[in-house]
Amino acid sequence: AIRRGVVDIIGAARPSIADPFLPNKIREGRPEDIRECIGCNICAAWNNLSAPSRCTQNPTMGEEWRKRWHPEKIAPKGSDSTILIVGAGPAGLEAALALGKRGYQVTLAEARNEAGGRVTRESRLPKLNEWVRVRDYRLGQIQRMPHVEIYLESEMNAEQIQEFGADKVALATGALWRNDGVGRSIRFPVPGCKALTPDDIMDGKRPATAGSAITIYDDDHYYMASVIAELLASEGYRVTLATQGMCVASWTEYTLEQRHIENRLLNAGIQILARHQLTEVGEGWLQLTNTLTGEVGNHEGSVVSVTARLPRDELFEVLKGKIPVRRIGDCFGPSIIAAAVYEGHRYAREFDTDIDPDAVPFNRTRHKLQH
Structure with missing residues (x-):
């Protein structure tokens, strides 16, 4: 439309929140790398609540300055640790994707015959069909990573998780109503x-x-x-x-x-x-x-x-203290989809890093008052 002179500019507010590099990816012929907005309006919700804004598709939204999270860049791996993620819902998929970008060897095990967890199931309900984009984007990216493997119809119990032998385990098994x-x-x-x-x-x-x-x-x-x-x-x-x-x-x-x-x-x-x-x-x-x-x-x-x-955290109760294991997403605390994606991304960002519990967790604006 711009080339034909029909319009001078196309405004894309929410799509630019979901993917700030959307214009570049279009220009470079990489539409498959675009994180498409799902129209959930979580960004508007946090704005209306006067809270730090969030985006279901883009977990770095609002953290670019606060935590120095770049939407497209992430630090390379800091060790040769292997990771098993149990559950391929929004938290599990995002954790696998971000860990894969860092270069880690990741195995993702899903009990059902399809990935996506709650977003796949809920996308079949009236007016929620676009929510499947949360799954589709991450699956599309992961499937191009040779060091990230996904196994469907692969429910795991505590004994099998221990026998698998991964250095670290993340449980993303979701929650039940x-x-x-x-x-x-x-x-x-x-x-x-x-x-x-x-x-x-x-x-x-x-x-x-x-x-x-x-x-x-x-x-x-x-x-x-x-x-x-x-x-x-x-x-x-x-x-x-x-x-x-x-x-x-x-x-x-x-x-x-x-x-x-x-x-x-x-x-x-x-x-x-x-x-x-x-x-x-x-x-x-x-x-x-x-x-x-x-x-x-x-x-x-x-x-x-x-x-x-209620979180499905039975596996955690059995495994804690025996192996390095952590709950992420709804398995840790049932919430909105954006929170699950954020938690999965945060797990990957902080993986194999030393977190100082006494340090300031994010940048803050400080104002000096003149007297």
Whole structure:
């Protein structure tokens, strides 16, 4: 378009955050090396929260000066250590990629028959298809590295990990959604709650009766409950989305998506119940309590609980103290995808380096006040 004189300039704000060297890579004929923006608006969220900005695709975003992390450059390896990474989700893939760039010998073992972990599974949900770019970019880069090997359908137990004999082990085994209703506002299991979870839905599990009533209880307040609701509504279920928040997907106000999500749900015929807390679940029914009035209502149908996640850290509990092992990503602390990618990158950057616990971990701006 520029060459034809149609436009003078093309502005690409978020794509330039995801890959600051995007114009150079286009000019050099290297489109396969571009980290494509996935449109998650995490960059906008941290800006709206007055916090250091982050990018799901580019973990160096915001750290160029603070930690001297260059988006394209990374220090060469400091030893001949070999690394086994268990789990090829966003943290595992990013760690393998960055370690590979440093020149380390890396083995990446994934239990499932496809890499990507949560980003692969979630990209199949409504409106999230572009999130698979988190996987595709990293896989494309890793597959060109002869010293980084990926093994699918290769679930490993603690004994096998020890027998493998890697010098260092990183566990990136992710997290699982809870089914007992415990979340941000509910601290103890809801009586009778053995609900379906987003993991169940993504695995293909559904309520026994097609077209029946189902309530999505959201105490996560991000995107997951709404996309699960859209999916089930498209399959013919009578869907209600209940949340203790003041609105559905309240955290997406920071990503500038909340109104769009709410409109999509309403257009799909989904009933929304804000300021309602799940208080009891029975066979074919559930109880919701209005947090403003205290009014209790019984509702028919099944429950999908979208509340909190638990790290899959069983391997760590067995291996710690026996071999050099570390948890990264959701396995260490369930969070957003950007945090998992960041943690994987940080692991690779700091690998085989001495970290002074008393040192300042990042550069800070200092102002001298004149009196």
